[in-house]
Each structure stands twice: as C-alpha cells, then as structure tokens.
Amino acid sequence: MTVVEDIQPHQWNSTRLYFYPLVILATSLWLLYRWQQQTKMYKLGNKIPGPLALPIFGNALLAINKKPEQLLSIALEYYAYYGSVVRGWLGNNLIIFLADPNDVEVILNSNVHIDKASEYKFFQPWLGEGLLISSGEKWRSHRKMIAPTFHINILKSFVGVFNQNSKNVVEKMRGEMGKVFDVHDYMSGVTVDILLETAMGITKETQDQSGFDYAMAVMKMCDIIHQRHYKIWLRFDALFKFTSFFEKQKKLLEIIHGLTNKVIKNKKERYLQNKAKGIIPPTIDEISKTTPKTENYNVLANEKTLADTVFKGYRDDLDFNDENDVGEKKRLAFLDLMIESAQNGSNKITDFEIKEEVDTIMFEGHDTTAAGSSFVLCLLGIHQDIQARVYDELYGIFGDSDRPATFEDTLQMKYLERVIFESLRMYPPVPIIARKINRDVKIATNDYVLPAGCTVVIGTYGIHRNPKYYENPDVFNPDNFLPEKTQNRHYYSYIPFSAGPRSCVGRKYAILKLKILLSTILRNYKMVSDITEDKFVLQADIILKRHDGFRVQIEPRKRVPSTA
Numbered sequence: 001m002t003v004v005e006d007i008q009p010h011q012w013n014s015t016r017l018y019f020y021p022l023v024i025l026a027t028s029l030w031l032l033y034r035w036q037q038q039t040k041m042y043k044l045g046n047k048i049p050g051p052l053a054l055p056i057f058g059n060a061l062l063a064i065n066k067k068p069e070q071l072l073s074i075a076l077e078y079y080a081y082y083g084s085v086v087r088g089w090l091g092n093n094l095i096i097f098l099a100d101p102n103d104v105e106v107i108l109n110s111n112v113h114i115d116k117a118s119e120y121k122f123f124q125p126w127l128g129e130g131l132l133i134s135s136g137e138k139w140r141s142h143r144k145m146i147a148p149t150f151h152i153n154i155l156k157s158f159v160g161v162f163n164q165n166s167k168n169v170v171e172k173m174r175g176e177m178g179k180v181f182d183v184h185d186y187m188s189g190v191t192v193d194i195l196l197e198t199a200m201g202i203t204k205e206t207q208d209q210s211g212f213d214y215a216m217a218v219m220k221m222c223d224i225i226h227q228r229h230y231k232i233w234l235r236f237d238a239l240f241k242f243t244s245f246f247e248k249q250k251k252l253l254e255i256i257h258g259l260t261n262k263v264i265k266n267k268k269e270r271y272l273q274n275k276a277k278g279i280i281p282p283t284i285d286e287i288s289k290t291t292p293k294t295e296n297y298n299v300l301a302n303e304k305t306l307a308d309t310v311f312k313g314y315r316d317d318l319d320f321n322d323e324n325d326v327g328e329k330k331r332l333a334f335l336d337l338m339i340e341s342a343q344n345g346s347n348k349i350t351d352f353e354i355k356e357e358v359d360t361i362m363f364e365g366h367d368t369t370a371a372g373s374s375f376v377l378c379l380l381g382i383h384q385d386i387q388a389r390v391y392d393e394l395y396g397i398f399g400d401s402d403r404p405a406t407f408e409d410t411l412q413m414k415y416l417e418r419v420i421f422e423s424l425r426m427y428p429p430v431p432i433i434a435r436k437i438n439r440d441v442k443i444a445t446n447d448y449v450l451p452a453g454c455t456v457v458i459g460t461y462g463i464h465r466n467p468k469y470y471e472n473p474d475v476f477n478p479d480n481f482l483p484e485k486t487q488n489r490h491y492y493s494y495i496p497f498s499a500g501p502r503s504c505v506g507r508k509y510a511i512l513k514l515k516i517l518l519s520t521i522l523r524n525y526k527m528v529s530d531i532t533e534d535k536f537v538l539q540a541d542i543i544l545k546r547h548d549g550f551r552v553q554i555e556p557r558k559r560v561p562s563t564a
C-alpha cells in the first residue's frame with residue numbers, strides 16, 4: 001500500500017488549508033521585500049547625478065548604435081559633466097560609476113565588497129568559476145593556493161625563459177624592418193609563449209601555432225563579451241542564443257579551450273609518467289640552480305624591489321608571501337602545483353577547477369601584458385627623447401653586449417620602470433573594474449549611500465587622468481613616478497593592477513616580464529611612430545586596445561649611447 005493511499009480526504013483538505021496560504025504569504029513577503037529593495041535602490045540611486053532615465057529601459061538606449069570604440073569617450077564626457085560619481089540605469093539595474101580615489105578606496109580596500117559584478121557572468125562559458133570571477137570560500141582558498149606560485153623566487157627562475165622568448169620575438173620582428181606594422185600581433189604571440197613555458201611549464205618543443213590562434217580568439221571573445229555588457233538585448237541568454245554572436249562564441253571557445261585542454265592533458269600525462277618512474281616535479285629551488293647568478297645576487301635579492309614606493313599603499317598577499325619567506329619551502333610553478341595538489345589531495349581541487357584556473361591565468365596573464373607592452377612601444381616611438389633616455393640606461397647596464405638580462409639587471413632599469421608605470425597610467429590595460437555591492441555602503445563623496453544590489457564600476461582610466469593627482473594628465477611623463485612624486489600621492493589614484501584583497505596576482509610577474517621583453521626589443525631596435533597619441537582610437541573592450549592597431553616601425557639599433 002502506498003503512502004498516498006494512507007492519507008484520508010480530510011487530511012488533504014487540512015494540508016490544502018495550510019499549504020496554499022503559506023505559499024501566498026511567502027510569495028507576498030518576497031515581493032514586498034523585492035519592492036522595498038527596488039524602491040530603496042531607486043531612492044538612493046536617484047540621489048546620485050546621471051543622465052535622464054526612461055521607464056523600463058533606464059539609460060540602455062544610450063548604447064544603441066554605439067561602437068565599442070566610442071564608449072570610452074562617452075564615459076569620460078559623463079564624468080566631466082556629472083562629476084566623479086555618476087549614476088546609470090540599465091533596465092532596473094543600478095550602475096554607479098566611481099572615479100574619485102577616496103570612493104574607490106572604500107570599495108577596493110574592503111573585505112566585504114569583493115564579489116564581482118553580475119556582468120562578469122558573460123565570462124563563465126569561457127573561464128567557468130576561475131579566480132577572476134569566483135567568490136566566497138572557493139575564491140579565498142584558490143587565491144591562497146595560487147598567489148604563492150607568483151612568489152619572487154619563482155619569478156627569478158623564469159628569467160631565462162623571459163630572455164629566450166624575447167630574443168625569439170626580436171628575430172620574428174626583423175622581417176618587418178622598414179614597414180608600418182601592428183606590434184600587438186607580436187606581443188600577443190610572445191606573451192602566450194612565455195605563459196605556456198613559465199606558469200604552465202610546457203616546453204618550447206611541444207608548442208605550435210595554436211598559441212597565436214589562441215591569442216586572436218581571445219581578442220574576438222573579449223569583443224563579444226563587451227557587447228553583451230552594454231547592449232541590453234544581448235544580456236539575456238535566451239536572446240543571445242539566437243544571434244550570430246552565439247555561433248561565433250562557440251567557435252572561438254573551441255580554439256581557446258582546445259589549447260588549454262591540450263596544455264593540461266600534456267602536463268598531466270608527463271606528471272603521471274614521471275610519477276611512475278618515481279620522479280616528482282622539480283621545485284623552483286631546484287630549477288633556480290640552473291639560472292645565471294652574479295656575485296652580488298644575494299645582496300640585491302634581499303633589496304626591496306619592484307617599485308615599493310609606487311605600490312606601498314596597498315600591500316597585498318603577494319608582498320606578504322615575499323616577506324615571510326622563511327626557511328626552505330617546496331615551491332612549484334602554477335600548473336605543477338595544481339596537478340600535484342589534485343593528485344595527492346593536499347589542496348582540494350578537482351580536474352574541472354584546474355581547467356577553470358588555467359583558462360583564467362592564460363587569459364589574464366597574456367592579454368594584459370600584450371596590451372601593456374604594445375602601448376609602451378608605441379609611446380616610445382612617439383617620444384624619441386624618452387626612448388633615448390631608456391636606451392642610455394640600458395647601455396649603462398649592458399654596454400654594446402648582447403648578453404641576456406639577469407634579475408639584478410632588471411633592478412637597475414629604474415627609468416624603464418617609470419616608463420612602464422607611466423604607460424600603465426595613461427593606458428591601463430584593464431580600464432574598468434566592476435563589483436557587486438551586497439551591503440549598503442557610504443562613500444566619501446557627498447556621503448552618498450550605494451544601495452545593496454547595485455553594480456559599482458571603477459573607472460581606472462578616468463582616475464589615472466585626474467588633474468588633481470597628475471599635473472598635465474594627458475602628457476606622457478615618466479617622471480610622474482619619481483619617488484618624490486609618488487610619496488604623497490593618494491594610493492588609490494594609481495590602480496592599474498586594482499588593489500586590496502582582489503588585486504592582480506600576476507603584478508610582479510608582469511613587471512618583471514615587461515622589463516625583460518621591452519629591454520631586449522629596445523636593445524635591438526629603435527621604435528618609430530608616424531602618428532601621435534591624439535590620433536589613437538582607443539577601444540575599452542575588457543582590455544584597452546588601439547582600435548586603429550598598434551602601428552609602429554622599427555629601425556636597427558646602433559649600440560652607442562644617444563649622446564655619442
């Protein structure tokens with residue numbers, strides 16, 4: 001006899017008597033809560049200045065017929081008109097744009113407002129729940145595991161790979177001599193190759209053309225995701241599926257995941273073969289033994305490095321890792337650590353989660369530095385006097401020799417470092433950051449309260465061009481990063497790598513790689529540009545790019561100081 005047959009008719013009646021009213025009560029309470037939230041959102045949101053919003057659409061129609069390369073200048077016009085806090089409505093979603101370092105500090109420095117905005121969900125088919133978009137305990141435990149794989153000792157062991165790949169790209173670029181060409185293509189290729197060899201530990205022999213195809217596919221994917229951000233109809237999966245973008249995305253993901261799947265498979269097979277032979281992956285300490293050292297290595301290695309003055313205000317877990325490096329530690333590079341952790345169960349991570357993190361590091365680690373290095377090369381092509389100073393510094397370190405750079409050499413590239421920082425100021429590869437606000441938060445400007453449920457967009461590009469913090473902010477001037485200039489500047493007025501608990505884990509990796517890559521190129525070529533910065537057409541589609549292409553020319557470098 002079934003349970004249902006046991007229930008008597010009067011019992012059904014009494015169940016109905018309680019059940020339906022309870023459902024109705026719960027639904028009403030939920031609707032009331034939503035209504036209150038929305039009303040509060042409207043009330044608080046509309047206290048903040050912003051363009052007139054229409055019913056239902058809000059400000060969404062402003063995006064109609066706009067091309068990605070037009071959006072940045074529109075955003076800057078709004079900041080200029082409304083001030084450093086601007087409100088927008090996308091349908092009934094409230095979006096607050098912040099450009100004042102005091103307000104930005106409230107958000108980025110917090111351990112509460114660390115969840116990414118819902119706009120990041122468009123990355124999900126590509127990056128899953130990798131470090132960039134994950135939240136809660138998953139983000140915390142993965143960050144704790146991944147951050148130490150960018151420890152300074154690990155980075156030192158990558159110097160040889162940075163040098164070799166930089167030399168390779170110099171050779172590849174030789175064919176462009178005398179032509180105007182897009183240097184970003186070369187920077188994308190080399191940054192993918194470097195990541196594969198360093199973080200992923202894939203040897204040169206097992207790489208192929210797929211690295212370049214991967215980089216091109218990533219650029220196109222970013223364009224699709226960006227269009228989904230501001231075109232309201234593309235935000236709904238049900239509608240998106242019927243657009244041509246969906247099919248394009250599918251094909252691009254095949255290329256992107258094709259490479260990352262191959263990387264993981266290759267690495268895992270090697271791990272298992274080695275394990276069967278009793279070989280465990282070499283630790284970073286073992287690998288470092290083969291990298292060249294100079295006599296004063298230890299003295300310099302202990303020096304405070306990588307522009308502490310610039311980033312002193314927002315120390316993060318990377319600094320903590322570097323400073324608390326006591327005793328012998330078994331350090332593994334990123335993918336070695338992931339695979340070993342999954343195999344021996346020391347850190348709870350599944351194969352699927354490894355894939356999410358590999359996809360994340362591959363994306364964040366290459367596209368940002370490809371854009372960053374391309375902007376530096378274009379700017380030096382325009383500012384010949386600054387390029388001459390960079391070269392003189394390099395000549396002072398290397399003379400006319402062709403030797404590879406050591407880690408200690410990079411510590412002496414002080415002027416090149418300022419050039420990189422200034423370029424990241426004027427052209428931050430990640431031009432905006434967005435957070436979801438889960439609790440009401442009061443900001444410094446006018447004591448505005450940002451209501452729970454809204455999205456906060458931090459306009460790094462706008463902050464970096466604020467005349468209050470940078471004299472002549474539209475002029476490329478590496479001396480903006482002289483210690484005396486950075487000393488008293490607001491910490492949150494310079495945030496190319498974000499700041500606080502969710503800052504970039506690859507910051508030190510990026511600066512070291514940029515120094516070796518750029519110094520190698522500049523020791524071999526003189527950069528020339530026939531157009532000035534006012535002609536750059538900027539496109540802020542996730543990663544800031546030149547829509548007109550990173551056009552430059554190269555000339556052979558005469559290895560003599562500029563004054564000779």
Ligand code: HEM
Pocket residue numbers: 131132133143199360361364365366368369372428429430432433434495496497498501502503504505506507509510
């Ligand atoms: C010039 C180069 C780079 C710039 C300007 C840059 C900038 C940033 C920014 C602004 C964020 C915060 C993004 C957000 O909150 O939406 C970020 C996060 C991140 N970056 Fe970078 N990045 C660079 C290079 C790298 C490299 C080389 C790697 C790895 C090899 C990397 C890995 C990551 C990861 C994993 C995150 C997410 C961290 C988290 O949420 O905990 N980045 N980066």
